[in-house]
Amino acid sequence: MTCFTCIEFYGTKSIGSGLKGCNTFLTGSTNLKKSAVSDHELSKAHIDATANTAAKCSDSAAIASSQAGKAMLSLHLSERQRLMHLFRNAHAVGKKGRPITDYTWLCNVTEANGVDLG
Ligand SMILES: [Zn+2]
Structure with missing residues (x-):
């Protein structure tokens, strides 16, 4: 099981960095428990990736209102x-x-x- 948002944000640059050990959803997690997914959603790496993806997708009206x-x-x-x-x-x-x-x-x-x- 992988995380599309994290893979799209970190890409291959995470290989060899400190993220590889922390974020198993980049290379594929074999832990299929619900707690593994919820822990990943609360991890700093995933939150950073999600915030970056949301910032890229925001339109001009959202930018003007921020x-x-x-x-x-x-x-x-x-x-x-x-x-x-x-x-x-x-x-x-x-x-x-x-x-x-x-x-x-x-x-x-x-x-x-x-x-x-x-
Ligand atoms: Zn993620």
Whole structure:
């Protein structure tokens, strides 16, 4: 009896590592007792493999609703707003035919208004 999740996650790299002795479901367990399966399900190796497989299968909606996903999206949002201000300043300088030194001045004014331009 083998564990598909563990085999898919650890693959052949587990051969020769410390997992081979701990996780008999990689090479095939001959113990068919219910307790062997439940012990395997509670093992750290199987929990790690299951968590990794679930992370690979999660869709964008699940990522967006998770705390880490929200943090990542807010980081992207702040970076996007920073770039938006920089491009607006560049557009204003080009549109009005002003010298490039006005771009620096305009960025300083934007930062004075509380926007972190980096
Ligand atoms: Zn497993």
